[in-house]
Amino acid sequence: MPTRYPADRGELGRRGEALACARLTEAGLRIVARNWRCQTGEIDVVAEAPGLLVFCEVKTRRGDGYGTPAAAVNAAKQAQLRRLAGAYLRATPHRPCRVRFDVVTVVWPRRGQPRVEHLKGVL
């Protein structure tokens, strides 16, 4: 487990994504891509299992003073994630499979351990 507290927002985000990938791997998924970019934007994590492709948004927050991380995935973000998934499917060769959208939230208070939560099939 990480011991040093992330220095700034960028590092918090990156370390949150690392924790998220660890959680997804624990759940039996294989990480295919991280921070996959195209014109539309960026997908945090793409993971797969046999016959299944998972597009994952990772949200990391220091606390829930501005609402929980999951609440920050609003309608606009959800629509964006759908668009990005479409772009990814067009841009990469893959076998026919089911598609799932997940959100992994990380709450990492200044004092204490990060809490990771994996929400499956949110869209």
Add this chain to the structure above:
Amino acid sequence: MLARLATAALVGLTAHPVGVEVDIGRGLPAVTVVGLGGTAVLEARDRLRAAFGNTGYEWPDRRITVSLPPADLPKQGSGFDLPIAIGLLAAAGWVPPAALEGLWAIGELGLGGDVRAVKGVLPAAMAARRSSARLLVVPQANLVEAALVPGLRVAGAASLGQIGEWLAGRADLGRPGLPPDPSIPSVEDLADIRGQGQARRALEIAAAGAHNLLFTGPPGAGKTMLARRLPGLLPPLEQDEALEVTQVFSAAGLLGPDAGLIRVRPFRAPHHAISVPGLVGGGQVPRPGEVSLANHGVLFLDELPEFSRAACEALRQPLEEGEVTVSRAMTSVRFPASFALIAAANPCPCGHLGDSRFACRCSLSDLHRYASRLSGPLLDRIDLYVQAERLTADELIRAPDAEPTAAVRARVLAARTLQRSRQGVENGRLASAEVAVHCQVTAPARRILMAAVDRLGLSARGFHRALRVARTVADLAGSERVEDHHVKEALSLRHLPIIGDREAELV
């Protein structure tokens, strides 16, 4: 997890049973309310979230789906807050789901978790009784109202916290106490009115036979004072009548907090600027209008010619049928509207036509316009026309003490008892076919009537109205037959009023 309970949705005056299903499932935090909820129903989401936070319950940050079956019945109002909150408490696992078995609830939540009064609690309680609810939880302020329905267990809640503690078995809710004192509040007394012999007599006849009445006369003659004294002359409300009156007031949201059964006949005096929907009921979600609020009571229309023509015409259905039908795109609703109509009119816009002490300042065209506001069909449905005279100071002082309400009411009650035993309804509500059966007149009386038809130009309906009034006059006298002097008195109260007519003044 899924939680289920029930509530009621108001459609017109009746409440329909509505289920409340709350599911907390996987997914991003969101609250969806399905089941044709109106704006106030959808806003429950925001009230609930704040109420939970301020009561100390952590908001379940998951996907919350609320369903309000039947899904095709439109639902309005804030009364769904409380049942949804209870369902949420159970779905989130704070209280055992078994506590919701057979439970009904209705009420609005404040942001602080306080439970606020809503309208339509009495109809909801009736619906709960019909559906054999185990218990109905209502806002504390509506508890007396809900307890009016016999055979239904009710409880009052003051706050969401109290509900949570009660569901967990750690506290109790408010229980209905003894019914409030059934004493009937005092009404304005006829003894306050000096002089006005004919007007007082007309009021007595109107009360005895449920007849409609039009007062004309100059401003200050006491038309309004007279009208206000009619409810006191009527018999007290029967239990089922009182329940119906209370139901209308509840559905209209006019019952105050801690209000119980309405025991006084309503007296409604809408302003003449009232709209048609305001008078007979309406709106996208039909609400009862003034005619329904006056059900089993008195509807007083002061300055009748100032009411819009459409409003006057809209009165025709309730006057004939004792109820109104409000039809809208989504629904058609019937409201009861069985009232005694008392109208008052000045003889002209300035009020002094026919006044011996003031000259009328109205132009001829003013008078014509004024007179044309009252349609023949409406006037035809009014049984009694009376002119109220303004008394001089001298007359006011010298007038003998007037008869009090109690004495007049005794005669009215006796006459009504006669009518009940003879025909089941008041003379004023007798169907045309029954008039011939129950309003038999003596031969001399008939001759007077026939002459009046020619002289006064009575329509067929006007003729029947005069017969009904004569029957009431006979009933007040305790006479089995309708004699000629009864008919004469009835006809003396049928002279078309002087409204906007200088010629009539001279006759």
